[in-house]
Amino acid sequence: MVDAPANLPNYRYVSRKRRTKEDRRFVSGRGKFVADVEVPGMKHVAILPSPHARANIISIDTSAALALPGVHYVLTGDELGEATNSLFHGLDLPNVIWHPLAVGMTRYAGEWVAAVVADSRYIAEDAAELIEVEYESLPAAVDSEKMIDEDQPLVHPAHGTNVLFRKTWEWGPVADDFASMPNTVSYRARWGRSSTVPIETFGVVAKWDDVNEIMDVWASIQMPQYQDQIAAALRIPMNQVRVHNDVDVGGSYGVKRGIKHTVLVTYLTKKLGFPVRFIEDRLDNMSGGDAHGPDRIFDITMAFDDEGVIKSMKIRALDDVGAYPGRAPLQLGKPMTALCGPYRINSIEYEAISVTSNKTGQVPVRGFGQSPTNFAIETGLERVAKHLGLDRIEVRARNLVRKDEFPWKIPPGSIYDSGDFHAVLDGIIKTSNWDDLVARRDALRAKGRLAGVGIATCLEPGGGNNIFEFLFNPKLEITTFVESVLMKVEPTGAITAVMCTTTSGQGHETLVSTIAGEELERDPDTIRVLHGDSLEALPTRSPVASRMAIVLGTATSKAARDIKSKMITIAAHDLGVEKDQIEYADGEFTVRGNPASKLTWAEICHIAHKQFHRMPPGHELGLQAYAVQQVPGAGGLPDENNEVPLYPCFSFQAHVPLVEIDPDTGKVKVHDYFIGHDCGTAINPDIVRGMIIGGVAHGIGAALYEKFEYDADGQLLAGTFVDYLLPSAHEIPPVVDSEHCTPSPLTSLGQKGSGEGGYLGAPAAIASAVNDALAPFDIEINELPIRARDIEAALYEKTR
Amino acid sequence: MKQVEVTLNVNGKDTTLTIPPRMTLVDCLRDELRLTGTHVGCEHGICGACSVFLDDEPIRSCLMFAVQAAGHRITTVEGLLNEDGSLSDLQDSFWECHAMQCGYCTPGMLVASESLLAENPDPSEDDIREAISGNLCRCTGYQQIVEAVQMTAKRRREGAANG
Numbered sequence: 001m002v003d004a005p006a007n008l009p010n011y012r013y014v015s016r017k018r019r020t021k022e023d024r025r026f027v028s029g030r031g032k033f034v035a036d037v038e039v040p041g042m043k044h045v046a047i048l049p050s051p052h053a054r055a056n057i058i059s060i061d062t063s064a065a066l067a068l069p070g071v072h073y074v075l076t077g078d079e080l081g082e083a084t085n086s087l088f089h090g091l092d093l094p095n096v097i098w099h100p101l102a103v104g105m106t107r108y109a110g111e112w113v114a115a116v117v118a119d120s121r122y123i124a125e126d127a128a129e130l131i132e133v134e135y136e137s138l139p140a141a142v143d144s145e146k147m148i149d150e151d152q153p154l155v156h157p158a159h160g161t162n163v164l165f166r167k168t169w170e171w172g173p174v175a176d177d178f179a180s181m182p183n184t185v186s187y188r189a190r191w192g193r194s195s196t197v198p199i200e201t202f203g204v205v206a207k208w209d210d211v212n213e214i215m216d217v218w219a220s221i222q223m224p225q226y227q228d229q230i231a232a233a234l235r236i237p238m239n240q241v242r243v244h245n246d247v248d249v250g251g252s253y254g255v256k257r258g259i260k261h262t263v264l265v266t267y268l269t270k271k272l273g274f275p276v277r278f279i280e281d282r283l284d285n286m287s288g289g290d291a292h293g294p295d296r297i298f299d300i301t302m303a304f305d306d307e308g309v310i311k312s313m314k315i316r317a318l319d320d321v322g323a324y325p326g327r328a329p330l331q332l333g334k335p336m337t338a339l340c341g342p343y344r345i346n347s348i349e350y351e352a353i354s355v356t357s358n359k360t361g362q363v364p365v366r367g368f369g370q371s372p373t374n375f376a377i378e379t380g381l382e383r384v385a386k387h388l389g390l391d392r393i394e395v396r397a398r399n400l401v402r403k404d405e406f407p408w409k410i411p412p413g414s415i416y417d418s419g420d421f422h423a424v425l426d427g428i429i430k431t432s433n434w435d436d437l438v439a440r441r442d443a444l445r446a447k448g449r450l451a452g453v454g455i456a457t458c459l460e461p462g463g464g465n466n467i468f469e470f471l472f473n474p475k476l477e478i479t480t481f482v483e484s485v486l487m488k489v490e491p492t493g494a495i496t497a498v499m500c501t502t503t504s505g506q507g508h509e510t511l512v513s514t515i516a517g518e519e520l521e522r523d524p525d526t527i528r529v530l531h532g533d534s535l536e537a538l539p540t541r542s543p544v545a546s547r548m549a550i551v552l553g554t555a556t557s558k559a560a561r562d563i564k565s566k567m568i569t570i571a572a573h574d575l576g577v578e579k580d581q582i583e584y585a586d587g588e589f590t591v592r593g594n595p596a597s598k599l600t601w602a603e604i605c606h607i608a609h610k611q612f613h614r615m616p617p618g619h620e621l622g623l624q625a626y627a628v629q630q631v632p633g634a635g636g637l638p639d640e641n642n643e644v645p646l647y648p649c650f651s652f653q654a655h656v657p658l659v660e661i662d663p664d665t666g667k668v669k670v671h672d673y674f675i676g677h678d679c680g681t682a683i684n685p686d687i688v689r690g691m692i693i694g695g696v697a698h699g700i701g702a703a704l705y706e707k708f709e710y711d712a713d714g715q716l717l718a719g720t721f722v723d724y725l726l727p728s729a730h731e732i733p734p735v736v737d738s739e740h741c742t743p744s745p746l747t748s749l750g751q752k753g754s755g756e757g758g759y760l761g762a763p764a765a766i767a768s769a770v771n772d773a774l775a776p777f778d779i780e781i782n783e784l785p786i787r788a789r790d791i792e793a794a795l796y797e798k799t800r
Numbered sequence: 801m802k803q804v805e806v807t808l809n810v811n812g813k814d815t816t817l818t819i820p821p822r823m824t825l826v827d828c829l830r831d832e833l834r835l836t837g838t839h840v841g842c843e844h845g846i847c848g849a850c851s852v853f854l855d856d857e858p859i860r861s862c863l864m865f866a867v868q869a870a871g872h873r874i875t876t877v878e879g880l881l882n883e884d885g886s887l888s889d890l891q892d893s894f895w896e897c898h899a900m901q902c903g904y905c906t907p908g909m910l911v912a913s914e915s916l917l918a919e920n921p922d923p924s925e926d927d928i929r930e931a932i933s934g935n936l937c938r939c940t941g942y943q944q945i946v947e948a949v950q951m952t953a954k955r956r957r958e959g960a961a962n963g
Contacts, residue, residue, distance in 0.1 A: 019895055019896060019898075020895075020898055022903065023895045023899075023900060023903070024887070024895055025903070026902075026903025027877075027887060027891040027900075027906060027910065028837070028877075028878075028881065028891065029835075029836070029877035030837065031837075031903045031904070033904065035830070035836070035839075035840065122820065197938065198902070198904070198938050199839075199841040199842075199847055199849050199904050199936055199937070199938050200839065200841065200849075200902070200904045201841075248902070248903060249902060250902050250903070250904030251901075251902040251904055251938045251939055252902075253938070281843055282842045282843055282844065504902055505900075505901030505902030505903070505939050507901070686897070686898035686944070687898065687901075689944070690901055690939065690940050690941075690944055691901070693940065693944070694937075694939045694940045694941045696941055697940070697941030697942070698938070698941075720842070720846070721842050721844065721936070722844070722846065726847075726936050728932075728935075728936060729928075729929040729930075729932050729933045729935075729942040730929060732943075734925070734943060734946075758941075
């Protein structure tokens with residue numbers, strides 16, 4: 001269970017064991033997911049995918065499909081491409097055109113070529129099989145390393161190259177630092193193409209009302225600026241798009257970004273005049289959903305002294321975003337936020353290269369590129385220790401930022417707000433009984449097994465502020481990254497808060513109600529939290545970037561404090577004293593020193609709504625407040641050295657797993673997993689703990705099992721859960737979570753982010769443990785996932 | 801499209817439906833009976849999100865045609881509630897332990913867990929992990945689910961001892 005932090009303030013709801021607001025409906029079978037939305041008269045879409053990785057579309061014959069009873073329409077790329085605008089890319093790529101259905105050419109196996117609308121999904125699938133497409137198959141571009149210097153088939157011929165972005169930044173005196181250090185290590189680390197693969201696929205229902213001129217959208221979405229992108233693609237004003245944010249999203253972790261699905265369906269409902277629904281099946285999701293994650297090769301050199309203190313590093317990151325980049329190339333930018341991890345590194349050279357290929361498109365995945373980067377950095381820490389014959393923990397301890405050095409600025413400009421990295425690291429060494437783990441490892445080895453203990457630390461930047469995007473595309477001069485809350489108190493005293501985006505498991509209703517309850521000293525169970533639709537809602541940038549506790553949480557505090565201030569003003573006026581004479585506690589507003597002179601919560605609510613004659617002159621009637629919260633510290637552009645503070649709050653973790661490897665099969669068993677964790681004030685400890693352990697599980701998947709494998713011709717080899725392996729309860733060990741609390745100075749209650757951290761550290765920790773197990777055989781594998789067959793092959797090579 | 805008439809017994813209630821013979825049980829439960837607590841995850845029998853009871857056995861309702869379920873008792877997550885509509889002890893323990901995040905796999909996890917507890921009132925942690933290993937959860941890492949099943953087993957044993 002979670003250890004209660006020792007230095008916890010005397011909160012009554014925050015950081016206390018409390019049931020969540022959301023879980024009751026889920027255990028009752030009463031969640032409302034997108035596939036549960038039933039709009040009268042809605043029809044169903046099925047997709048015809050391309051079987052070719054790269055091909056010209058010569059002709060499409062839809063006549064047989066249209067003749068099938070129950071079929072209403074067959075849409076192809078030519079029509080949709082004419083009628084809608086190209087979808088949004090993060091980079092400035094005017095010649096990379098992206099439509100939901102292929103236009104003229106297919107660019108990956110699984111790309112959507114046509115869409116059928118029918119009375120049922122069954123009939124739509126039947127009809128899709130009757131569409132006859134004549135293709136001219138072409139060679140595919142698959143190998144990302146060949147995109148830069150070799151002649152490769154062009155994914156987007158009009159763009160002229162498969163390189164979408166290539167730039168090198170230098171922060172600090174890299175050459176001088178390298179010259180001053182006696183040691184360097186160079187290595188390659190590779191992150192395989194995996195993703196978060198939620199159990200719920202993406203789905204969307206849309207209904208165009210031509211009388212009221214409004215497009216209602218229900219979707220399994222987690223994405224900033226969703227309604228903006230729908231409106232832009234359909235060429236309609238944003239206030240004709242109403243996204244219903246009260247849809248429960250069945251897992252996302254970054255990837256639920258079905259803009260192409262949504263443009264397809266919204267176009268169809270507007271064209272056909274009836275509601276239309278598309279729910280991906282699993283193959284749609286894995287092959288054609290454009291929801292793959294980073295696919296990255298790092299080449300890194302670190303320069304360090306004889307004590308293992310790292311002074312500088314050079315990173316080259318080559319990422320394959322697949323056929324349609326969307327926002328994916330920007331995942332090379334977010335890691336700038338913590339480019340040197342939790343370490344005191346003086347200078348960094350960073351070359352980011354984004355290439356396109358004939359593979360399914362990439363989307364933002366939990367951490368927005370940070371997990372691969374952290375794996376690559378931690379691999380370097382292991383290398384430095386090995387090079388000098390030093391202890392792996394000691395090398396990390398020597399490089400960690402020290403407690404008394406915060407706020408600490410790193411070379412690219414981010415300012416680490418707070419932390420006590422050494423305390424967390426020391427704590428997890430104690431909690432895990434490190435020496436005992438090593439003894440167990442050695443006992444396993446003595447029995448002829450392979451065993452290893454791993455270590456990794458990592459930072460979890462939280463809060464957002466995507467001004468790094470400006471370094472990739474100066475047109476993205478966006479310096480606001482807001483989240484909002486509207487709070488109101490009814491005449492009877494009940495509190496309702498409106499948040500402005502969807503939730504995909506993060507427990508935002510619990511977050512808002514807990515903080516509002518804490519601030520106002522009202523029971524959170526009595527506070528209702530709504531998800532306002534996009535037309536009612538205040539500005540939002542959606543629950544990405546491990547940001548909601550930070551930004552939505554702080555907005556909630558501000559709105560609640562504003563309400564409290566208004567109530568004190570009303571009380572002071574009615575009781576005939578100055579505002580500073582009023583004390584508030586437990587629902588009562590009392591004149592200081594005169595306990596008999598007081599008003600209750602309910603009385604003030606009644607006055608505010610019903611008794612103008614008792615209100616302070618000129619005071620707003622009713623009791624409501626809203627807060628639009630900017631990310632703390634955000635708002636500036638990069639300076640002339642390309643330095644800019646990015647995310648504001650930094651959570652920290654140290655991970656320690658013990659693994660055993662079957663020497664015959666190479667199968668890895670994770671026996672134990674310990675994590676020391678500091679995310680400042682945990683609003684709900686059960687939610688934080690679940691996020692951490694779930695993130696670790698997700699990281700174990702990325703480290704050992706999950707990969708969207710392609711063959712040399714660009715055919716996807718992992719389109720089902722038989723080929724793409726998600727870890728089950730067998731593969732995930734019990735995780736011991738030890739909490740430390742260093743409150744952030746930048747948020748209302750000291751909270752930081754916790755949604756990504758488990759995933760950011762686990763892959764590096766598992767790789768560390770596996771390589772410790774393989775060390776006696778002088779084997780080191782720095783390519784994820786490290787699958788059983790990879791280990792078995794490496795062992796065979798060494799021992800044959 | 802050919803239609804057939806079938807009578808299904810779901811959560812103790814008989815309903816006669818006219819459906820295509822190829823309709824899967826999960827689609828029938830969700831779209832015809834509007835019991836949307838049962839979810840669709842993979843449609844190839846791996847993820848377990850569509851688990852329901854067929855008589856007393858947990859099955860994948862995506863791998864069965866609705867017509868095949870005629871003559872059997874089907875129980876979905878909605879049927880796990882107590883008769884007065886309150887949460888069962890298992891559902892309550894899942895809430896207490898926060899044994900979910902997005903809630904999508906939860907109905908299937910409840911079915912798998914209830915099936916285990918019916919057979920084994922005192923399961924070990926390994927027993928629980930084995931029992932839920934055919935149900936994938938992408939949010940939790942399974943630990944709080946294991947704890948919720950342990951809590952339920954303990955409550956039932958204590959209830960039996962006290963009752």
